[in-house]
Amino acid sequence: MADSFSLLEEDLSCSVCCEIFREPVILSCSHSFCRACLEESWSKGGMQDCPVCRRRSSRDQPPPNLALRHACETLLREREPKDTPGPAKEPTEEPAEESAKNATEGMVEEATGELSQSENTSHRGPQGVCSLHSQKLQLFCLEDECLVCVECVLEHADHSFCSVGKAAGQRREGLRPQLEALQEKMAAFSKAELTCDKMAAHIRVQTQRAERQIKEEFEKLHCFLREEEVERLAALKEEEEEKNKRMKERVDEISAIMSSLSDTIMAVEEKLAVNDDVSFLQSYKTTMERTQSVPEDPQLGSRALINLAKHLGNLSFQVWEKMQKAVKYTPVVLDPNTAHPSLYLSEDLTSLRCEDELQSLPDNPERFDIYRDILGSEGFTSGTHFWDVEVGESDDWRVGVASESVSRKPKIDKESGLWAVGACNGEPYNMKKNTQRIRVSWDKCEVSFFGLSPYIHKLKTIQHKCTERMYPHFYLHDAQTLQILPGNISLKVENHTV
Structure with missing residues (x-):
């Protein structure tokens, strides 16, 4: 009997203070502690985690464990000395068994609330004694689902009875499947919580990687734009220097002509100022010839100014057009959230390779976790689409x-909703011969496959019912690389005529 009490006390003891639970509370990890012990542990540690498994609590105020509290109160009442001796107990029943029975019944009542009616009709008194007859509760009424003493039997006419031990045993057996179901449910939610935690951590990793790659790509674009800016400013400066040089040469030429004209004007003015008619007439012919030998009026010439139209016209468009040579476009971008953990993707999400070592990835609903598959990121329901x-x-x-x-x-069924060709152990799969380059074309619920080496040739065409969105599909199961080839970028500008 002492051993039974010891085992029961151990089950109902707090793992922090090693005493019977006082105001027990339950954490999301299913461990229970005294409220005061848990608050003290959290206050000292500075973290709201479980003192046993160190798992983070999802609540600041854990809920009370009513079933455990009721069981502890029952055990404490059993340990208290009695003021008045009660009826003699039968040697076959020990206090520990009665305490365990009451604790189990209390947990069921607190957890489910389904025995409230039987509690009202029961004649239980304190410590397993009938409140009406002060007799030990030795029987269990099957119709009313309550404990009775031998004198209560008359009040339950035509009812069926069984021993307390048998009733408790049957109900324990009936409660165990419910407990197992709850434990399975708890395990499912614990697994879901772990998956959510893993997904949250993966989101942080994804964000960091994407942020780094975005910065790298924009740095490339910024570098291209800076180089283009320097190049265009240099071209403008070069034209400015050329035009200034030509303008200076023209100014120097005009200055020389003006100097010559100035000399001629001064000479004529001097001749006109001569009062000696004979002298004037003697130099007249020479002076007249000098005045008639003058250059034509100055011409500034065309295209002397900066060609602003060349430098500023459609500037953004010209830069964008030139940028196309520095970037590539891939018609299909792989979706890493669907990739099997053995598939490793390139940073630009256009190639994949298969390795034996599995990546630590969250088991989100979109992910393939058995077959080494991956889907494209963009789906389609209409139109014509192809990729190499x-x-x-x-x-x-x-x-x-x-x-x-x-x-x-x-x-x-893996084959449900999948239309593909390829190779399996080196042998053609769903086509007649192997190829190293392949084109997939989808048009109006018809998927066609073309070999691209050494020339374009059709491999297979498959008709299917198009009832939902379709996605590019890829599968790889060896240590090779599968690469989606970039498409050709073409620019078309429509001419507008009046």
């Missing part, structure tokens, strides 16, 4: 299209 893929020397690959509802988790 370099598969190289891979012996185990597939490319094609997949429906939005294609299976991504175990125990589902």
Whole structure:
């Protein structure tokens, strides 16, 4: 009996103070502690984590564990000395068993609230004694679901009874599946919580990587724009220097002519000022010839100013057009949130390779976790779409299209919603011969596959019912690289005529 009490006390003791629980509270990890012990632990540690498993609590104020509190109160009442001796107990029943029975019943009542009615009809008194007859509660009424003493039997005419031990045993057995179901539910929620924590951590990693790559890409663009700015300013400066040089040469030429004209004017003025008619007439012919030998009027010439139209006209468009040579466009961008953990993607999300070491990735609903598949990021329901893929020397690959509802988790038919060709162990899969480059074309619920080496040739055409959004699909199962090839960028400007 002492051993039974000891085991029961151990189960109902706080792991912090090692005493019977006082005002027990329960954490999300299912561990319980005295409220005062937990608050003291949190105050000293500065973290709201479980003192046992160190898991972070999701609540600042943990809820009370009513079932555990009731069981502890029952145990404490059993340990208290009695003021008046009660009826003699049968040797087959020990206080520890009765305490465990009452504790179990208390937990069920507190947890489910389904026995409130039977509690009203029961004749239980303190410490398992009938409140009406002061007799030990030795029987259990099956119809009223309550404990009775031998004198209460007359009040339960035509009812069926069983021993307290049998009733408690049956109800313990009935409660265990419910407990197991709750434990399974708790495990499912714990797993979901861990998945959410992992996804939150992965979101931080994704954000950091994306931020770094965005900065790198924009730095490339900024560098291109800075170089283009320097180049265009240099061209403007060069034209300015050329035009200034030509203008200076013209000014020097005009200055020389003006100097010559000034000399001629002064000479004529001097001749006109001569009063000696004979002398004037003797030099007249020479003076007249000098006045008639003058240059033509100055011409400034065209294209002397800066060609602003060349430097400023459609400036942004010209820079953007030139920028196309420095960037590439890929018709399909891989979606890393769908990738199997064994698939490693390039930073620009246009190529993938398969490795044996699995990445630590969250098990989000979009992710393939059995098959080594991945989808494109953009889906389509209409129009014509095609993309080229370099598969190289891979012996185990597939490319094609997949429906939005294609299976991504175990125990589902993989082929449902998937239309693809490729290779399996080096042998052609769903086509007649292998190829190192392939084009996938989708148009109006028809997917066609073309080999691109050494020339374009059709490999296969598949018709399917188009009832949902389709996505580019890729599969790789060896240590090779699968590369989506960039598309050609063309610029078309429409001419506007009046």
